[in-house]
Amino acid sequence: MNLRASLLLLLAWPFMGLAQMPQPNSAEIALGLSKLNVKGSVLYIAAHPDDENTRLLAYLAKEVKVRTGYLSLTRGDGGQNLIGNEQAELLGLIRTQELLAARRIDGAEQFFTRANDFGFSKTPEESFQIWGKEQILADVVWTIRKFRPDVIITRFPEDSRAGHGHHSGSAILAREAFSAAADPKRFPEQLKYVKVWQAKRILWNTFNFGSTNTTAPDQLKIDVGLFNPLLGKSYGEIAAISRTNHKSQGFGSTLQRGEAIEYFSPTAGEPAKTGLFDGIDILVQDQAVLALLAQIQKNYQVDAPSKSLPELLKLKKLSQDKPFNHQLLDELIFACAGLWIDANATENTYAAGDSVAVNYTAIYRSNASMPIKIMVGNQSRQLEPNKATNLVFKLATTNDDLTQPYWLAENHPIGQYHIASQDEVGYPENPKKLAVNTVIELGGEKFNLNTPVTFKSTDPIRGEVYQNLVIAPAVTATLSEKAYIFNGNTPKTITVQLKSFRSNSTGTIKPQLPAGWQSSPAAINFKLDKKGDEQLISFTITPADTTTSGQIVMELNNTKAKGLKTISYEHIPSITLFPEASARLEKVDLKMVGKRIAYIDGAGDLVADALKQIGYEVTHLNTTQVLNNDLSAFDAIVTGVRLYNINDEAKSLQPKLMAYVQNGGTLVVQYNVNTNLKLNNLGPYPFKLANKRVTDENAPVKFIAPNHPALNYPNKITGKDFEGWVQERGIYFATDIAPQYATILSMNDPGESASDGSLLVADYGKGKFVYTSLVFFRELPAGVPGAYRLFANLLAPKQP
Structure with a gap:
């Protein structure tokens, strides 16, 4: 059959990233059940990947069981790279994926603003001047209004003790956003999508780093070094595993065990005396819901999670019109049913506009006695216990489906990325991906599940490997360098790597050059017969006598061409993007001695x-x-x-x-x-x-x-x-x-x-x-x- 799945918006916010359907074990299900009676939330705010306190995040998410988020103003684009030679935006892509990997360990959610990490900044004033303070403040307000935290925590103070202008800037923005998010006169354009929100308090998570100790005996203190028997780890151990995902920064961490005291100083709002959530009712209040939850937790059997399904489905019906964590409940129902749904493309790349061939698999692996029915498009299937149901179909794509990080879709100034749509702000990855919608009927209840289409392969060393599906231009034209240096008027040969993502691709490629610069030949016709074919072509570029600098921009069939860039490391999913096929040109008077x-x-x-x-x-x-x-x-x-x-x-x-x-x-x-x-x-x-x-x-x-x-x-x-x-x-x-x-x-x-x-x-x-x-x-x-x-x-x- 043919389905049109036009980049369906997935249920969760933010989008969780590359993954097949998660399969928690029985202990994790038990932990999830214990979270259902908690409705509180906390947002941690800092400047970069690695600034977050992973031990505190893990403690809040898995011990206090509140919804926990980390807002990093930047993606760490301006730092150094200890695992490769990627810099700037490419490094930001790596660190984004490392943050997502860390969040999958510590249980928090990940958010960003559009701020670009332009490098070290000594003062918040410099940071705000380059970022554009008002726009980044708007993004922080947007995240608060959308996430709706009861408590906001900052990593850094607002002064020089923060050690970096981005750090102190993040604290200033957090404090200002704490009030602005509740003010309908601030950023009113957001109110078409979200409502104003007032958190109860904002605190600074003080620290003792190196020679800087900002903790004090009179500050609020919490021991976050507790041991979680369901997970078999302390929060210090979980934090170290989470932090070790920051491999591009060389942050492999030793697992910490035992008491770990965190300190907090009030910033604004009602001060906390005994705990972060003083005066905040973070528990579900509906007595009927609480009674049923208590019964479910009491009756839960670690060796037979499916026996909880009837009561969980009853809870879904009982709570459907009430404030509740409906997303978590649905996930727990799927987990207890042992439900697995997978949608994999038969190839890892497709050209935009082509149809994607998909192998779809659904199976439930439990002894649940109740029937499970799925509907995908116009096909309906009854699932049988531990027997895979397989479907094969095609999804149409359009030119709008091009695989490209949304914040890199357009050129941007030094301080911030250009984000075209307000509803994209905050997401760590593209919020919309090619996906298959499944309607699930279980015990009289209906669920909608959107499953991203991925590509699955078997590596002889790593085994089964999932990667993001790539929707590419029909032909890419990749320049070999980001900048070309010409010594005087001496010509230079520039190579362009053509690659086809569709069979029978033909056309003409030519360089657009600064005034007076010349190319020989002026244009080249090409023909790529098969999908995946590549061709290396060359142009000899001669500088002008007067114009000493400019850009070369490749044109493919009279439109600006896209290049191809792939970043591949074993600890993160492969990243593919299609930057503009352009490069800097510079004519230099350069002498060299010794070659x-x-x-x-x-x-x-x-x-x-x-x-x-x-x-x-x-x-x-x-x-x-x-x-x-x-x-x-x-x-x-x-x-x-x-x-x-x-x-x-x-x-x-x-x-x-x-x-x-x-x-x-x-x-x-x-x-x-x-x-x-x-x-x-x-x-x-x-x-x-x-x-x-x-x-x-x-x-x-x-x-x-x-x-x-x-x-x-x-x-x-x-x-x-x-x-x-x-x-x-x-x-x-x-x-x-x-x-x-x-x-x-x-x-x-x-x-x-x-x-x-x-x-x-x-x-x-x-x-x-x-x-x-x-x-x-x-x-x-x-x-x-x-x-x-x-x-x-x-x-x-x-x-x-």
């Missing part, structure tokens, strides 16, 4: 690729290759970001690298953080690292050693070379610098003292050692011309 570069990878960056693009011959070396090979063949060696933080063999590498420098080589060490270093001395002479940075990418740069070769050979560096930088200047600057180092640059954020620790250069033996905290790992992939010119100077050999 053979060895690159020792650190935590993950794109610097090596950027160097290859401008003509360096880059060889990646692992630890074994460094230790066992003659390094003298290389003109320079570069260490990737945070190498000395993450490589356990860094100490064994150092003598070989220092000998390489002493014998005439050039070693460029990129930034490391000041904690968890694998050795004390990163260079031939002492210096230390500090958590000091310049976050203003336009901060003035002073040349304190203007005649030093680093600023003159082979490229003359001027103030113009520091124009157009992105996100920041530098991070984790050097301090306590030995006199053998030349300090080259001085810079500071407004209102702060200047630092000379961003670039150190020292002669050592016949060679040259460089340590730089400048964020070349951001600037080079972004195509910043001056960053390329300066980095080429750092790679140049020691001057006589």
